[in-house]
Amino acid sequence: MDVLSVxxxxxxxxxxxxxxxxxxFLNKREIYSDMLLECFNIVEPTKINLTWTPHTDKYKLRDNFINILRFSNVLPFKNKxxxxxxxxxxxxxFPDPADLRSHTDxxxxxDRLKIKFKKALSEYSM
Known part of the structure; x- marks a missing residue:
């Protein structure tokens, strides 16, 4: 028997x-969520296990780059x-890395943590 619900x-x-x-129904036991899954491949929203990631891979790479700069003494450079x-x-x-280090320091x-990254992070090295 159905009961009033929302x-x-x-x-x-x-x-x-x-x-x-x-x-x-017709002397058969039915569970509607199982029927939806079997017939139409519809999954109930409560069964979906979503993991939310705040950043795309590009932002993860940038954040890793900034953390390395923050917590180490590496010397960032664009290219050799x-x-x-x-x-x-x-x-x-700078032909000599020591000159680049003194220039950066x-x-x-x-500006140590304020590098303006271009779209291609592969241009930067440490």
Whole structure:
């Protein structure tokens, strides 16, 4: 026997059947949620196990890059060209990594965690 209840989808009051409870129809025991799954491959929202991730892989890579900068003494640079190592904060090239380190420590100390990343993070190295 159906009891007055509230629909989970539209919140309308009325005679609604519970999808999880077994009902007897033509002398057969039926569970509507199982029928929906078998016939139409519809999964109840309560059965879906979603894991929410706040960042895409690009943002995870950027966050990892910033954490490495924050908690270590690595020296970020954009690329190594024929002119030398290119500073990650500006586009000045230094043939010697020690010169790049002193330049970074003197000129970019306040900008250490404020690298403006381009779309391709593969351009940056440590």
């Amino acid at each position: 629909c989970r989808c539209c919140l309308a009051e009325g005679l609604h059947k519970d999808l999880k409870l077994p009902y007897v 060209s024929l002119l030398g190592f290119i500073c990650a904060y500006c586009d000045i090239a 003197q000129d970019h100390k306040k």
